[in-house]
Amino acid sequence: xxxxxxxxxxxxxxxxxxxxxxxxxxxxxxxxxxxxxxxxxxxxxxxxxxxxxxxxxxxxxxxxxxxxxxxxxxxxxxxxxxxxxxxxxxxxxxxxxxxxxxxxxxxxxxxxxxxxxxxxxxxxxxxxxxxxxxxxxxxxxxxxxxxxxxxxxxxxxxxxxxxxxxxxxxxxxxxxxxxxxxxxxxxxxxxxxxxxxxxxxxxxxxxxxxxxxxxxxxxxxxxxxxxxxxxxxxxxxxxxxxxxxxxxxxxxxxxxxxxxxxxxxxxxxxxxxxxxxxxxxxxxxxxxxxxxxxxxxxxxxxxxxxxxxxxxxxxxxxxxxxxxxxxxxxxxxxxxxxxxxxxxxxxxxxxxxxxxxxxxxxxxxxxxxxxxxxxxxxxxxxxxxxxxxxxxxxxxxxxxxxxxxxxxxxxxxxxxxxxxxxxxxxxxxxxxxxxxxxxxxxxxxxxxxxxxxxxxxxxxxxxxxxxxxxxxxxxxxxxxxxxxxxxxxxxxxxxxxxxxxxxxxxxxxxxxxxxxxxxxxxxxxxxxxxxxxxxxxxxxxxxxxxxxxxxxxxxxxxxxxxxxxxxxxxxxxxxxx
Amino acid sequence: xxxxxxxxxxxxxxxxxxxxxxxxxxxxxxxxxxxxxxxxxxxxxxxxxxxxxxxxxxxxxxxxxxxxxxxxxxxxxxxxxxxxxxxxxxxxxxxxxxxxxxxxxxxxxxxx
Amino acid sequence: xxxxxxxxxxxxxxxxxxxxxxxxxxxxxxxxxxxxxxxxxxxxxxxxxxxxxxxxxxxxxxxxxxxxxxxxxxxxxxxxxxxxxxxxxxxxxxxxxxxxxxxxxxxxxxxxxxxxxxxxxxxxxxxxxxxxxxxxxxxxxxxxxxxxxxxxxxxxxxxxxxxxxxxxxxxxxxxxxxxxxxxxxxxxxxxxxxxxxxxxxxxxxxxxxxxxxxxxxxxxxxxxxxxxxxxxxxx
Numbered sequence: 001x002x003x004x005x006x007x008x009x010x011x012x013x014x015x016x017x018x019x020x021x022x023x024x025x026x027x028x029x030x031x032x033x034x035x036x037x038x039x040x041x042x043x044x045x046x047x048x049x050x051x052x053x054x055x056x057x058x059x060x061x062x063x064x065x066x067x068x069x070x071x072x073x074x075x076x077x078x079x080x081x082x083x084x085x086x087x088x089x090x091x092x093x094x095x096x097x098x099x100x101x102x103x104x105x106x107x108x109x110x111x112x113x114x115x116x117x118x119x120x121x122x123x124x125x126x127x128x129x130x131x132x133x134x135x136x137x138x139x140x141x142x143x144x145x146x147x148x149x150x151x152x153x154x155x156x157x158x159x160x161x162x163x164x165x166x167x168x169x170x171x172x173x174x175x176x177x178x179x180x181x182x183x184x185x186x187x188x189x190x191x192x193x194x195x196x197x198x199x200x201x202x203x204x205x206x207x208x209x210x211x212x213x214x215x216x217x218x219x220x221x222x223x224x225x226x227x228x229x230x231x232x233x234x235x236x237x238x239x240x241x242x243x244x245x246x247x248x249x250x251x252x253x254x255x256x257x258x259x260x261x262x263x264x265x266x267x268x269x270x271x272x273x274x275x276x277x278x279x280x281x282x283x284x285x286x287x288x289x290x291x292x293x294x295x296x297x298x299x300x301x302x303x304x305x306x307x308x309x310x311x312x313x314x315x316x317x318x319x320x321x322x323x324x325x326x327x328x329x330x331x332x333x334x335x336x337x338x339x340x341x342x343x344x345x346x347x348x349x350x351x352x353x354x355x356x357x358x359x360x361x362x363x364x365x366x367x368x369x370x371x372x373x374x375x376x377x378x379x380x381x382x383x384x385x386x387x388x389x390x391x392x393x394x395x396x397x398x399x400x401x402x403x404x405x406x407x408x409x410x411x412x413x414x415x416x417x418x419x420x421x422x423x424x425x426x427x428x429x430x431x432x433x434x435x436x437x438x439x440x441x442x443x444x445x446x447x448x449x450x451x452x453x454x455x456x457x458x459x460x461x462x463x464x465x466x467x468x469x470x471x472x473x474x475x476x477x478x479x480x481x482x483x484x485x486x487x488x489x490x491x492x493x494x495x496x497x498x499x500x501x502x503x504x505x506x507x508x509x510x511x512x513x514x515x516x517x518x519x520x521x522x523x524x525x526x527x528x529x530x531x532x533x534x535x536x537x538x539x540x541x542x543x544x545x546x547x548x549x550x551x552x553x554x555x556x557x558x559x560x561x562x563x564x565x566x567x568x569x570x571x572x573x574x575x576x577x
Numbered sequence: 578x579x580x581x582x583x584x585x586x587x588x589x590x591x592x593x594x595x596x597x598x599x600x601x602x603x604x605x606x607x608x609x610x611x612x613x614x615x616x617x618x619x620x621x622x623x624x625x626x627x628x629x630x631x632x633x634x635x636x637x638x639x640x641x642x643x644x645x646x647x648x649x650x651x652x653x654x655x656x657x658x659x660x661x662x663x664x665x666x667x668x669x670x671x672x673x674x675x676x677x678x679x680x681x682x683x684x685x686x687x688x689x
Numbered sequence: 690x691x692x693x694x695x696x697x698x699x700x701x702x703x704x705x706x707x708x709x710x711x712x713x714x715x716x717x718x719x720x721x722x723x724x725x726x727x728x729x730x731x732x733x734x735x736x737x738x739x740x741x742x743x744x745x746x747x748x749x750x751x752x753x754x755x756x757x758x759x760x761x762x763x764x765x766x767x768x769x770x771x772x773x774x775x776x777x778x779x780x781x782x783x784x785x786x787x788x789x790x791x792x793x794x795x796x797x798x799x800x801x802x803x804x805x806x807x808x809x810x811x812x813x814x815x816x817x818x819x820x821x822x823x824x825x826x827x828x829x830x831x832x833x834x835x836x837x838x839x840x841x842x843x844x845x846x847x848x849x850x851x852x853x854x855x856x857x858x859x860x861x862x863x864x865x866x867x868x869x870x871x872x873x874x875x876x877x878x879x880x881x882x883x884x885x886x887x888x889x890x891x892x893x894x895x896x897x898x899x900x901x902x903x904x905x906x907x908x909x910x911x912x913x914x915x916x917x918x919x920x921x922x923x924x
Contacts, residue, residue, distance in 0.1 A: 045749065051742065053742060054746055446729070580790055599887075
């Protein structure tokens, strides 16, 4: 085990430091260990608490007869409204099945066909059955399998409950991080030849999200402050079926198994939004199995037409699973039933489930190449933290887990290779940075956070306008200043979670600014980014990624980077026809 | 850094009904031991004094309690799967009671 | 208003935990965790506790609620009358307030080799496993490492060296996996392993995911007993 205490907690320079212990981070760790190098997984929570654990539906990878890599690529690219880099997508769909089989060999309890082969289920926006699943706790099983597998490698050490406050970059090259041991409150430099950021996304910048409390965009903000650009931050995915109040996700698998979305009249309203015609059995790439962006936009349409139901926690439509019957629900989506019973006090076998769109995933992230490399030498990113980009303007359900595996492994290998030749950074004293303490006289952290979240929801929700976004730019700049003077009750050292909350708020404010600035700059509507004032997709002007750099005054500066097109020229997104 | 380690709670078995029942069950072993000793004593042809009857009744109650709780816990240790179908607990408990009854009848036939 | 009576322990300040009362608004939809977050956000920022997913799957927010080990995200204030007492999980050293030290569990988990042990080259495709073979260990794979079972286990509370319910259940998760070729006998069949268990059964009652660790342990006792007598038999 790692010695805790003053100074360098490791007493050595690690080959590869991995920040974040979810699917991408742990997969990267195993890749580094298998390459024969030593690595340390540093995470603000124990790895098995990482948000990968909440993923429900499944992981896409071509194995079925009749399915092809090209079809998976096409579904992904059209689902992403042609903003995906097609070379990255081709590589991704090629490596995804291998990674999922690897997980199987490590013990993942994938659901099976009667003959013992891995079973696959349909999923939104996919025109073949290619989503591997472990009932509806796929992320949970995937994370625990990975975590337990890491325990067998002596090359992998961990710093559990440590929080990174900044990256150490010298002459454009990574040298490690500065981090707080949350248990003791002590700060230390952790020196490393290479660093991989795998801290997940930052859904917590929005008030209503499926994301766990820990998803505060830390890795994105760290890279951004160190000079790496954040890519496509305006693309925020709303999942169409979250439980009101808690925001708990009801997996897309519920619709893949045959669930219907109905409005207050019991009408399957998706048929009014160019998503096909209702059929009793689920039809691929049609109706309830359309892509998430379109389904969430259809909800807003129903809201505008007055065909939703008002609840104390906002307007809802309903997910109807009753016709599936108890046996199928128990066999295929037991967690959905468990969640509904515990948190909504209803049983989907007999009751309609109230649902509303909920912030779920960030397509954007740290700009990387297909090896997870960022523009800073030795700094890599993978998983939701990164934007390669395979998700474009809208991620398809069940692509994110294999993305964590494929790009976690690739980043791990690339980082190991880099660390094999890179010079050791010289351990030296680094200046302490002032940590938030009890000296501020301003507002509470929670109040500032709530205001930021409201600002984002108002300006950068499912539909956006230039005016609202302009206003949000000013509000966020103001919030950034106020956050510097925030009042903290807690000035102690041991397990000071309020201090961590303050640091997380800083990260969230940074990425919130990049979301708003990128959304303002993109004067078109594409995928999850819908501008009411620019309702059409504009391939002339914006078939390009947004890159947000931190400017000298701390605010983002947005530029464009062309999308890589290999074999699929931009076309119309067709669902249900 | 100092963690707080709570002192060991000597009365832990009074904190919850299930703990108490558990400790009670552990104590029934005294009754079982008593019955065993008594059996050996009687088997040597000794008369059992009348004044021991109340104690024997308590020992009998302890043995029955022990046996019943033991058998009702049996399905936890013996999970039987037949072609993926898990034999339900009541069948395993029932089977154990059946065996118990059978053994008792055989013993009774031999002794009486 | 609901009154939360929360155990506070600030290392260096408190010699032992003290209770502090907070009033939180009544809301039928609020879990105990929502009450704690209300306190943290609006009343007293110094209160520390772990939480994350608030959907009962990350395993962070286990605490003792009115004497019972519970996941606070799935335990609702409306289900209690009067004062709701929130303490850290019993049986663990307290780092601060409601945060306990779970490092020993991580070491125990590692000690049972909780990974698939398999010799030979991996094939290019999956190992076949029928739904029935999956069913044989699936239940034990549902453990979220929330530590409620350890907190409920009097054996663990009296003897912190006891391997404990979750670690043994996870060892059994791999033992019973048709793909696994490992042997965990030397770790499990010890005084600190399955033989430390006196079968109180409270681990199973406390488990929020219906893993039934008590069953896992008793089954391995039978396995270990048979193997001690007939070493060549594999159950």
